[in-house]
Amino acid sequence: MKQQVTLDEVSAGYAGRTVLSRFSARIPGSATTAVVGPNGSGKSTLLGVLAGVIPVRAGTVTHRTSTRPALVAQRSTxxxxxxxxxxxxxxxxxxxxxxxxxxxxxxxxxxxxxxxxxxxxxxxxxxxxxxxxxxxxxxxxxxxxxxxxADLLLLDEPTAGLDPEAQRLITEVLGEAAAEGATVVHVTHDLAAAGRADHCLLLHAGRPVGDGPPHEVLTGEALERVGELPRQTRPPAVGEQVDAPRG
Ligand SMILES: Nc1ncnc2c1ncn2[C@@H]1O[C@H](COP(=O)(O)OP(=O)(O)OP(=O)(O)O)[C@@H](O)[C@H]1O
Structure with missing residues (x-):
């Protein structure tokens, strides 16, 4: 897959606080990428960096896009x-x-x-x-x-709190946008939705700890390590759909 956005050793954050530290990742073009990770792991900060609204302190972000990114913020904001x-x-x-x-x-x-x-x-x-x-x-x-x-469509938890029908619709719409050539990056806590993305980035404490196809990234072991799954949870088989842990 062609890379649309490349982050190379990026550091970024807020006044007096570095959230992403020497963060490197590749976002594939014309595809959906799900960003997953525990609360506070830096998912929204990453979207802000990709959108260009949070400045990069060190490292580089290279876009192959010709339009300004579209950022869909969390509903509560x-x-x-x-x-x-x-x-x-x-x-x-x-x-x-x-x-x-x-x-x-x-x-x-x-x-x-x-x-x-x-x-x-x-x-x-x-x-x-x-x-x-x-x-x-x-x-x-x-x-x-x-x-x-936009060439790059960024969404922060677009299906959080929605009924299953609305979740399905939005997931479908994002898939269509990618099929039409957009690069779609969405933050989600819904592991089933993340499993349906083309690509997945798993974050932990401001670092990427998984970057690749969802069935390779969302393993029980990796999710348990970053605290997204309760201990004792059976790791899913490769390709198995994973139910979202809530709360
Ligand atoms: N405007 C801000 N000013 C200072 N610190 C912030 C700001 N926004 C977020 N942070 C801090 O940066 C860290 C990463 O936050 P971020 O919102 O990127 O995490 P997240 O993975 O999206 O979390 P969640 O799943 O809870 O939405 C957190 O420790 C948070 O407290």
Missing amino acids: VSDALPVTVRDTVTMGRWERLGLLGRMSSRDRSVVEACMDRLGIGELAERRLGELSGGQRQRALVAQGLAQE
């Missing part, structure tokens, strides 16, 4: 009080592409409508984001990310 509709929210995904006059073309409008339809929220277009259920809001944010038509 989006204010309920924002007086915007679902259509406004998804339309914001086109802002980067609008010309100097900022006028939406008919193509911009049709991309917005298609993304809402794909996420099953077309009928909610005029509803305010703050009036929606958590799952509906999450769909709107994923639709906004898709509407950017």
Whole structure:
């Protein structure tokens, strides 16, 4: 698989705190990559580095992308009080592409409508984001990310807290985006969803401890070592689907 993003000995973090330390990994292009790891292991920080919103202190991040990455933040970070509709929210995904006059073309409008339809929220277009259920809001944010038509689509726990049908839909949409050429990186605590990705990065304490096909990375031994599985859990056979530990 062609590498889309390469991290070489990257260090990054926050004021007075280094989270990623000499972090090296390859993100394959036109594929889905699941980022897995315990709370605080640096998954969201990694997304921030890939998105270019968290500066790199040392090392290099090499992108083969031609558009600015799209970052779909965790639902909880989006204010309920924002007086915007679902259509406004998804339309914001086109802002980067609008010309100097900022006028939406008919193509911009049709991309917005298609993304809402794909996420099953077309009928909610005029509803305010703050009036929606958590799952509906999450769909709107994923639709906004898709509407950017970015080469690199980054999502922080896009299926967390959703019902199984919504989880399935979002996983399917991300797979389609990758099939159409996007490089998709999503953080997840759902090991079953991670197992369906093309590629998997397992993090522990700001370092990659697994990088490869999910069935090679998500072994019982590796997950137990990083604390993602309770002790005594039977390691899955190669290729076996793994149920997500919660809580
Ligand atoms: N804005 C911030 N300022 C300072 N420290 C932060 C900030 N955001 C995160 N951290 C710290 O950086 C470390 C890694 O956080 P990060 O959010 O990347 O982990 P994560 O793997 O995404 O965790 P989770 O699964 O809980 O979402 C944690 O110790 C966290 O406390």
